[in-house]
Amino acid sequence: MEIPSVFFERAVGQMSSLPGIGRKTAMRLVLHMLRRPRADVEALASSLSELVANVRYCRVCHNICDGEECEICRSASRDHSVVCVVESVEDVMAIEATSSFSGVYHVLGGIISPIDGIGPSDLEIDSLVERVEAGGINEVIFALSPTMEGDTTCFYIFRKLAHTSVKVTTIARGVAQNEALHYTDEVTLGRSIVDRRPFGN
Amino acid sequence: MEIPSVFFERAVGQMSSLPGIGRKTAMRLVLHMLRRPRADVEALASSLSELVANVRYCRVCHNICDGEECEICRSASRDHSVVCVVESVEDVMAIEATSSFSGVYHVLGGIISPIDGIGPSDLEIDSLVERVEAGGINEVIFALSPTMEGDTTCFYIFRKLAHTSVKVTTIARGVAQNEALHYTDEVTLGRSIVDRRPFGN
Numbered sequence: 001m002e003i004p005s006v007f008f009e010r011a012v013g014q015m016s017s018l019p020g021i022g023r024k025t026a027m028r029l030v031l032h033m034l035r036r037p038r039a040d041v042e043a044l045a046s047s048l049s050e051l052v053a054n055v056r057y058c059r060v061c062h063n064i065c066d067g068e069e070c071e072i073c074r075s076a077s078r079d080h081s082v083v084c085v086v087e088s089v090e091d092v093m094a095i096e097a098t099s100s101f102s103g104v105y106h107v108l109g110g111i112i113s114p115i116d117g118i119g120p121s122d123l124e125i126d127s128l129v130e131r132v133e134a135g136g137i138n139e140v141i142f143a144l145s146p147t148m149e150g151d152t153t154c155f156y157i158f159r160k161l162a163h164t165s166v167k168v169t170t171i172a173r174g175v176a177q178n179e180a181l182h183y184t185d186e187v188t189l190g191r192s193i194v195d196r197r198p199f200g201n
Numbered sequence: 202m203e204i205p206s207v208f209f210e211r212a213v214g215q216m217s218s219l220p221g222i223g224r225k226t227a228m229r230l231v232l233h234m235l236r237r238p239r240a241d242v243e244a245l246a247s248s249l250s251e252l253v254a255n256v257r258y259c260r261v262c263h264n265i266c267d268g269e270e271c272e273i274c275r276s277a278s279r280d281h282s283v284v285c286v287v288e289s290v291e292d293v294m295a296i297e298a299t300s301s302f303s304g305v306y307h308v309l310g311g312i313i314s315p316i317d318g319i320g321p322s323d324l325e326i327d328s329l330v331e332r333v334e335a336g337g338i339n340e341v342i343f344a345l346s347p348t349m350e351g352d353t354t355c356f357y358i359f360r361k362l363a364h365t366s367v368k369v370t371t372i373a374r375g376v377a378q379n380e381a382l383h384y385t386d387e388v389t390l391g392r393s394i395v396d397r398r399p400f401g402n
Binding site: 004005006007008010011013014015017018019020021025027028029030031032033034038040041042043044045046047048049050051052053054055056063064065066070071088089090092093 | 205206207208209211212214215216218219220221222226228229230231232233234235239241242243244245246247248249250251252253254255256257264265266267271272289290291293294
């Protein structure tokens with residue numbers, strides 16, 4: 001196929017570098033942009049430039065924010081003695097969407113994964129330990145993915161916190177809401193029986 | 202869900218305005234951008250700004266191009282006496298990808314669709330008639346979608362060209378390659394029998 005325009009080609013190339021967007025989809029998106037008013041596309045482009053120029057990470061929990069500290073860390077209505085440790089900003093959003101947690105967060109920025117070359121020093125683990133050592137934190141909740149990497153990270157942090165008196169918990173694993181029991185994998189189902197709880201609570 | 206950053210929110214809003222990209226996908230894409238080097242995102246943003254600032258439309262066929270005329274219209278190796286009429290730039294690319302056409306194009310920029318408020322004056326129909334009237338064109342091929350709107354547009358242009366001696370053809374409709382005969386709709390199958398051709402040609 002002949003390239004009709006270098007600008008078109010470059011935009012398609014850039015769009016198709018995004019995850020889950022192939023060349024055909026990128027072409028469709030770019031042609032859609034060409035059909036829209038020029039100001040709309042300028043607004044899209046500048047929103048991306050401004051994002052990377054201005055977005056910052058909370059110095060306390062490393063969630064994305066606009067200032068020095070994020071909304072959650074600054075909020076007086078949150079319980080600052082309970083820290084939920086998550087892998088990424090997506091996870092903060094997912095937990096916030098449940099409206100079930102009133103504590104604060106600590107975003108690790110990944111999990112320990114030797115295969116991907118990610119070690120403890122690449123993550124915000126030392127800053128978590130410092131936060132706990134500084135005092136005022138009663139409980140650290142691990143909300144990491146229930147995978148080998150997630151478990152490894154939990155154990156690593158757990159050991160690092162062993163010298164403090166903080167209570168360390170992990171989110172419950174069990175049968176998901178609306179999930180058919182006989183389709184649940186054995187590990188999860190077994191765990192849900194071991195971790196059974198009084199009915200009606 | 203609390204908004205962690207206005208810049209983040211704006212970028213997500215802009216990305217989710219693209220067709221086929223919902224809020225969750227937009228969020229995933231924006232978070233992916235935040236994990237990439239800042240220069241990469243700047244390159245993406247500037248490629249979009251430059252696209253809308255610099256891309257032009259060929260004054261002859263209205264295909265997208267960088268200069269006054271597109272590569273195809275300028276090419277000496279193309280047959281300028283055969284003009285293929287298509288709805289959009291996508292269709293030019295689709296036909297070019299077949300390597301089966303050596304003529305030139307005319308991009309209408311849409312098809313007549315009263316429901317969407319698109320009339321003949323919104324399309325590049327007059328410029329096509331002028332091109333034919335200017336001489337040098339022996340054949341006009343309609344390559345529009347086989348829908349009611351496509352057929353309406355074909356008939357409209359056909360009437361507009363009636364006073365010229367140009368030969369007007371339309372692309373063949375028939376059973377698609379690798380399509381099971383009994384799954385082909387009746388109209389297409391009936392048409393393929395009426396339009397049958399000598400075997401081996």
